[in-house]
Structures are given as C-alpha cells and as structure tokens.
Amino acid sequence: MSLLGIRDLHVSYGGIRALKGVSLDVEPGEIVTIIGANGAGKSTLLNTVSGFLKPTGGYVEFKGQRVGRSPAKIVKAGVCHVPEGRLVFANLSVQDNLSLGAYLRSDRRKMAVDLDRVYALFPRLKERMRQQAGTLSGGEQQMLAMGRALMTDGELVLMDEPSLGLAPLLVKTVFDIILEFRDLGKTILLVEQNAFKALAIADRAYVLEQGKVVKEGKASEVAQDPAVRAAYLGSKSSDGKSD
Amino acid sequence: MAQFLQQLVNGISIGSIYALMAVGYSLVYSIMNFSNFAHGSVIMLGAYFGYFCLTLLGLPFGLAFFLAACGTALVAVVIERLAYKPLRDRKAPFLYFIITAMGMSIFIDNGVIATIGPTPKIFPLARLPEFIRGGTIKLGVVEVGRVDVAMFVITVICLVALIFFIDYTRVGKAIQATAYNMKASALMGINTSFIIILVFAIGGALAGVAGVLYGIKYQVYPQMSGITMKSFIAAVFGGLGSLPGALLGSLLLALIETFVSGYLSTQLRDIFSFLILIAMLVIRPSGIMGKSMEDKA
Numbered sequence: 001m002s003l004l005g006i007r008d009l010h011v012s013y014g015g016i017r018a019l020k021g022v023s024l025d026v027e028p029g030e031i032v033t034i035i036g037a038n039g040a041g042k043s044t045l046l047n048t049v050s051g052f053l054k055p056t057g058g059y060v061e062f063k064g065q066r067v068g069r070s071p072a073k074i075v076k077a078g079v080c081h082v083p084e085g086r087l088v089f090a091n092l093s094v095q096d097n098l099s100l101g102a103y104l105r106s107d108r109r110k111m112a113v114d115l116d117r118v119y120a121l122f123p124r125l126k127e128r129m130r131q132q133a134g135t136l137s138g139g140e141q142q143m144l145a146m147g148r149a150l151m152t153d154g155e156l157v158l159m160d161e162p163s164l165g166l167a168p169l170l171v172k173t174v175f176d177i178i179l180e181f182r183d184l185g186k187t188i189l190l191v192e193q194n195a196f197k198a199l200a201i202a203d204r205a206y207v208l209e210q211g212k213v214v215k216e217g218k219a220s221e222v223a224q225d226p227a228v229r230a231a232y233l234g235s236k237s238s239d240g241k242s243d
Numbered sequence: 244m245a246q247f248l249q250q251l252v253n254g255i256s257i258g259s260i261y262a263l264m265a266v267g268y269s270l271v272y273s274i275m276n277f278s279n280f281a282h283g284s285v286i287m288l289g290a291y292f293g294y295f296c297l298t299l300l301g302l303p304f305g306l307a308f309f310l311a312a313c314g315t316a317l318v319a320v321v322i323e324r325l326a327y328k329p330l331r332d333r334k335a336p337f338l339y340f341i342i343t344a345m346g347m348s349i350f351i352d353n354g355v356i357a358t359i360g361p362t363p364k365i366f367p368l369a370r371l372p373e374f375i376r377g378g379t380i381k382l383g384v385v386e387v388g389r390v391d392v393a394m395f396v397i398t399v400i401c402l403v404a405l406i407f408f409i410d411y412t413r414v415g416k417a418i419q420a421t422a423y424n425m426k427a428s429a430l431m432g433i434n435t436s437f438i439i440i441l442v443f444a445i446g447g448a449l450a451g452v453a454g455v456l457y458g459i460k461y462q463v464y465p466q467m468s469g470i471t472m473k474s475f476i477a478a479v480f481g482g483l484g485s486l487p488g489a490l491l492g493s494l495l496l497a498l499i500e501t502f503v504s505g506y507l508s509t510q511l512r513d514i515f516s517f518l519i520l521i522a523m524l525v526i527r528p529s530g531i532m533g534k535s536m537e538d539k540a
Contacts, residue, residue: 050430051429052426052429070429070434070436071429071430071432072429072432072433072434072435075429075430075431075432076432080430081430083426083427083430087424087426087427087430088427089419089420089423089424089427090423091419091422091423092416092419092420092423096416099413099416100416100417100420100428100431100433101431103413103417103431103432103433104431104432148431152431152432
C-alpha cells in the first residue's frame with residue numbers, strides 16, 4: 001500500500017481549474033518529484049494535500065485513510081510541508097521556530113534527540129539559535145524551514161521549491177539534505193523547478209502540465225525522455241527564478 | 244515641582260487604563276490585521292456586567308469583577324464567531340471587517356440604550372472594597388486617588404500575566420507564530436481557529452477588567468465605547484499589533500494629555516490626542532514599535 005495516494009484530484013480556485021484529475025502514488029521511503037512549468041499546478045497539489053485547498057473532485061489518502069479536513073489534523077497524521085518561500089517565523093528565535101515544529105508532540109525525550117539531530121545537520125542554526133529567524137540569510141532560512149519540518153516528525157515530507165532563490169552552492173547543500181532526510185527514514189514528495197537536480201536525486205517522477213499528469217516513471221527514464229529534455233532540461237535558465 | 248509630579252502620577256494612572264484597553268485592539272490586530280472597533284462596546288458591556296453583578300445580583304466585588312471579565316470574554320468570542328468568521332471563510336477584504344466591527348459597535352451601544360436606558364449608572368461606593376473606594380493616599384507631595392492606585396496595580400498584574408503567557412508558554416508562542424503567518428502556523432499543526440478564539444477571549448476579558456475599573460472611576464453609560472477611542476489612538480501611536488507598543492503608546496498618550504490639561508487647557512486635550520494620531524500616521528504609519536507595513540499589507 002502506498003503511503004500517499006492521490007486519486008483523480010480536481011481542484012479549482014479563483015475560477016481557474018488548477019488540477020484536472022491528477023492521480024499519483026508515493027511509496028514509503030521514496031523520493032518522488034513533480035516537475036512542470038510555472039502554473040502547471042504543482043504547488044496547488046501540495047497545498048491540497050496539506051488541507052489548504054479543498055478538492056472539487058477526487059481525494060487524498062494517507063496510509064490508506066482519507067486525510068482530515070484541517071491542516072492541523074493532516075500534520076498530526078504525519079504529513080509535514082516545507083512551504084514555498086520557507087515561511088519561517090521571522091519574529092521568533094531560531095530555537096522557537098524549531099520548537100513550534102514540534103508543537104503537536106509530547107514525546108519530550110525524542111524531541112530532544114531530534115533537536116540535536118537538526119543542530120548536527122545544520123550547525124549554522126545551532127550557532128544562531130537565539131537569533132531572530134528574520135535576520136538569517138535566505139539559505140539559512142531554508143535550512144530552518146527544513147529543520148522545523150524534521151521537528152514535526154512526520155513520515156511524509158512535502159517540499160515546495162526548496163532551492164528557489166538560492167545561490168548554486170546552497171542549492172547543492174539543499175539537495176544533499178533531502179538525501180539525508182531519506183536516510184533518516186522520511187518519504188519525500190518534492191516539487192522543483194530545477195528539474196535537472198530533482199530528477200538526479202529522485203526515485204520516480206511525474207511531469208505535470210496544465211493540471212494533468214502527462215508523464216510518469218522512473219526518474220532516470222523521465223530524465224532521458226526527449227520531450228522532457230527539450231522542455232525542462234534543455235536550458236538551465238530555470239534555476240532560481242521566482243514566479 | 245509638586246504640580247509636575249502630580250500630573251505625572253495622574254498620567255500614569257490614566258495610561259494604565261488606556262493600556263488595558265489598547266492591548267485588546269493590538270492583540271486582535273496582530274492576528275487578523277484589522278482594527279476591531281467593536282472592542283469599545285465590549286468594554287462598555289464589561290462595566291454594565293460588573294455593575295449589575297454588584298447591584299442586581301448582590302455578588303461580592305471580587306466575584307462580580309471576575310464574572311464581568313468572563314462575560315466580556317464570551318461576548319468577544321460570540322462577536323468573532325457571528326460577525327467575523329463568516330467574512331474570514333469568504334476571504335472578504337479587510338475593509339469589510341472594519342465596517343462589520345463598526346456595525347457591531349453601533350448595534351451593541353444602541354441595544355444597551357434601548358434595553359437598559361441612556362441614564363448613567365454609578366457604582367455604589369458602599370459595595371466596593373476599601374482599596375478602590377473614593378479618597379486619596381498621600382505619597383510625599385503627591386496625592387493619588389485610591390481608584391487610580393487600584394487601577395494601576397490591577398493593570399500591571401494583568402499585563403505582566405499576559406506578557407508572561409505570550410512570551411513563555413507554548414500556546415503563547417503559537418499566538419506569536421499565528422500573528423506572523425497563519426499558513427505557516429497551520430503547517431506546524433497549530434489550530435489557528437482556536438488561536439483566533441483565544442485571542443478574542445483574552446482581549447475580551449481585559450476589556451471587562453478595563454470597563455469595570457473605568458466605570459468605577461467615572462460612570463457607566465452606553466456611550467462609554469466612544470471614550471475608548473483614546474485607547475485606540477494609543478494602540479496606533481505605539482504601533483498596532485505590538486504589545487509593548489500598545490503599552491508605550493498608552494503611557495505616552497496619557498502623559499501628553501494630562502500635561503496638556505494641566506499646563507495649557509483641558510479643552511485642548513483631545514485636539515492634542517488626535518493631532519498626535521494624525522502626525523504619527525503621516526510620519527510613521529506603523530507607529531513607534533509596529534510591524535512594518537511591508538510584511539502586513
């Protein structure tokens with residue numbers, strides 16, 4: 001049974017049909033990436049999985065059960081979401097941001113272990129634990145957002161454009177960390193404009209165009225596909241462009 | 244010198260009550276980004292609740308005070324559920340919230356006039372405990388009304404408790420997180436609807452405390468909510484959405500007012516208050532300590 005199952009999902013908002021019958025599966029332990037142009041519906045998909053948008057048709061299953069209706073319930077079930085633009089709490093300290101990641105948890109001992117793990121993974125955050133998150137650089141904020149997701153202790157991590165707006169060296173770091181997440185036992189659904197990098201680390205990939213899945217398969221095979229190469233890998237100018 | 248100190252003490256006393264009211268405006272603004280103009284009416288209701296608990300029900304002062312705060316907390320939450328939640332669910336523009344808040348205020352004020360009547364009520368001195376009854380205490384060259392001392396002390400207790408709650412508890416951090424970004428807070432598993440209710444309840448309870456204290460110092464009457472416009476100015480002056488800003492703004496506004504009344508003229512007092520508001524909005528719209536307009540459009 002797949003960890004996340006999306007079945008014939010239709011989502012509209014603001015009069016636009018953003019998703020037109022998307023189905024996909026994520027198996028435990030996988031890294032699955034969704035690639036596609038701006039406006040293809042990638043972020044809409046993630047926002048529907050975490051409960052911010054209501055489907056007009058179809059549904060989302062997590063561990064074989066329909067997900068709850070509110071974002072808080074979905075987090076509780078074990079889905080955590082690193083949003084586009086990071087959305088760290090700029091008015092709070094790094095440490096407070098990480099504690100808020102563990103807001104729903106009460107297993108204090110394991111929380112302390114996880115906090116140590118986050119600081120081991122991101123030594124920069126440990127140096128700055130008392131600093132306000134708003135004073136961090138973009139790359140550090142991305143690390144904080146990812147660390148916060150680790151603190152949530154969800155099995156499935158949704159990542160929305162984690163490399164957006166970062167310098168090339170940091171982009172590499174971010175992708176290395178995604179691999180570390182998998183080593184920690186997380187399952188990852190990754191949305192990226194940097195299709196080249198995403199396909200390089202993913203197990204499987206889905207190509208989304210205008211709200212529909214137009215191609216799916218092993219990441220290595222999708223990366224070899226001539227149409228995909230032409231559309232998403234031919235030019236690397238898509239790096240770090242924001243929408 | 245004596246007169247100066249006297250004005251200073253008066254200013255601090257009035258400032259403390261402004262602060263108690265301003266905090267309610269600021270808390271709601273920090274989460275919802277609109278000025279809840281119904282807050283003044285909730286303060287007025289608090290004064291009536293306290294008055295009737297004391298006179299009609301004959302309850303002891305402490306209990307009456309407590310029930311007034313609970314009552315206004317409930318009213319504030321009911322207003323949020325009835326008036327603001329439907330707007331939020333429809334993602335209405337912020338202007339609609341402000342207009343709705345004004346509508347609620349007019350509705351409550353006139354409801355009170357229609358049912359209880361426009362005649363001012365006066366808290367029965369005999370039913371009040373000694374520490375808050377009329378009379379003054381002499382502190383060196385300065386004379387302070389007992390009500391003023393009580394107001395100051397109760398305000399400080401409430402605000403210290405509030406600041407402790409917001410800065411040092413898990414739920415308090417969740418309030419700060421929700422104030423910064425509602426979506427990101429929901430992604431942490433924070434139940435943002437609960438946080439909104441909680442914030443209205445806290446603001447409402449403080450409104451009840453402020454209403455009772457204000458009613459004891461002056462009178463209880465339906466247009467009291469108009470007086471609370473001053474605390475709104477204080478909140479804007481200090482920076483809407485910022486708790487320390489609300490405190491600082493209240494204290495500064497009250498000091499300016501008492502010094503203007505003391506040294507210039509009482510009639511000029513309100514002109515000064517509104518001049519300050521206008522000047523602040525022109526020079527620094529986010530107030531002394533407010534969040535900048537960029538991240539809270």
